[in-house]
Amino acid sequence: MRMVDIIQKKKQGEALTALEIDFAVQGYTKGEIPDYQMSAFLMAVYFKGMNKEEISNMTLSFVNSGDQVDLSAIEGIKVDKHSTGGVGDKISLIVIPLVASLGIPVAKMSGRGLGHTGGTIDKLESIEGFKTELTSEEFINNVNKYKMAIVGQSGNLTPADKKIYALRDVTATVDSIPLIASSIMSKKIASGADAIVLDVKVGDGAFMKTVDEARELARTMVDIGKMLNRKTVAIITDMNNPLGHEVGNANEIREAIEVLKGHGSEDETTVALTIASHMAVLGGAFNEFEEAYKNLESIIKSGKAIEKLKEFVKIQGGNSEVVENMDLLPKAKYHIEVKAKEDGYVYHIEAEKIGIAAMLLGAGRKTKEDSIDFAAGITLNKKVGDKVSVGEAICTLHTNFEVCEDAKKVAEEAFYISDKCNTIQYIHDIVM
DSSP states (O other), X not given: OOHHHHHHHHHTTOOOOHHHHHHHHHHHHTTOSOHHHHHHHHHHXXXXXXXXXXXXXXXXXXXXXSBXXXXXXXXXXXXXXXXXXXXXXXXXXXXXXXXXXXXXXXXXXXXXXXXXXXXXXXXXXXXXXXXXXXXXXXXXXXXXXXXXXXXXXXXXXXXXXXXXXXXXXXXXXXXXXXXXXXHXXXXXXXXXXXXXXXXXXXXXXXXXXSHHHHHHHHHHHHHHHHHTTOEEEEEEEEOSSOSSSEESHHXXXXXXXXXXTTOOOHHHHHHHHHHHHHHHXXXXXXXXXXXXXXXXXXXXXXXXXXXXXXXXXXXXXXXXXXXXXXXXXXXXXXXXXXXXXXXXXXXXXXXXXXXXXHHHTTSSOSSTTOOOOTTOEEEESSOTTOEEOTTOXXXXXXXXXXXXXXXXXXXXXXXXXXXXXXXXXXXXXXXX
16 A cells, blocks of 8 residues: 555545555554655645545544543443633533533543633643642542543543644644544544533634534534444534633633522523533433423522532642632732723624733743743623723733733724624534
8 A cells, every 4th residue: 555546546536445544644643654745645635525434534543543541430421522612611611510410420631722712721720739630540530439520631642633733734734624523533532432512613713714614514523423433412602702701711710610600691601501411411311402401500500510610629639719719719910901992882802812812911822832821811891782982991901911012902903892782692503
């Protein structure tokens, strides 16, 4: 078998066999196939696409290139969720204790933030003492005993995907749905979950800019999950505007606490309950989505959800007192208001710009090596549909930098004020 023949076959739009895909993926991972041939292969996939079977075989080849997490010692249906990344997206912080409170095991592996999108691990580490590095024994014991645990992605999971993604990044082949879908799903499959709920973001703050693109990606990932015997559901959620009122690590912990106490914003609460309800159905707690949604609402109202969050923080070494005393979370030295320059209504808040502004304040990383400031972030004083007057604060920047004019300018540019009122559709579609 020769790589040049595989490139030629895909260039002509023909379907590749599992053996051909595995030859390309494993050969490149081992260093037997050069960058220039894999680059040509990726470009051929970009232009000619892949069918369902090819994408599933690509996913499986990524999975088989490294270690796989064995969760067989955990009782019940292990449910995981994945977000394609957004601004103000603290949904994992909410759904882990919420779903665990139903007795469904949530064994979560999460990553760190890069660029304008935040990482769940970074957010949780803003809680004093919270450990995101657990031994396999600790992780499995926590899920069996408390029905929840989270760890940072580590070890040798999907090394083929890591190496190929780095090449995609420099060959303009990142935005290929077969390659995006196989990359995301390989990590979820290797992580050992039985059921997966995918939060596919759409809008200017997300990778997929249109609902049609997001729907195609969602459909592709759900099909991969089913072909590889994983229960999978994808929910397409809005990321044209930031989610909730808070962006930044400690800020987002505060807001997740408010949601679990029943005081969260409508968009954050709706998205969290929708995702948690689908996790509950896949986990076998309920037969119908509507029944799950009502029960989860009642769990929040009863106070059970916030108690489960306290337990979650405690079992991972964190100071659970932060749940009742949020002043224990890191605080920035400076709080700078960005004020409206005209009267009207907030018509749109460009999520990507808010994310970039937060990164400039210290809340995110430009490179993987950068450190982050847990206290840095942005509070959205006004959301889409809110009325504003000249001089009124539309957002507040939290930072330890004395000078942050660049961030202030970007945040100001993110707000579009109009004489017309606008509304947001939080959930665009469900793909099953």
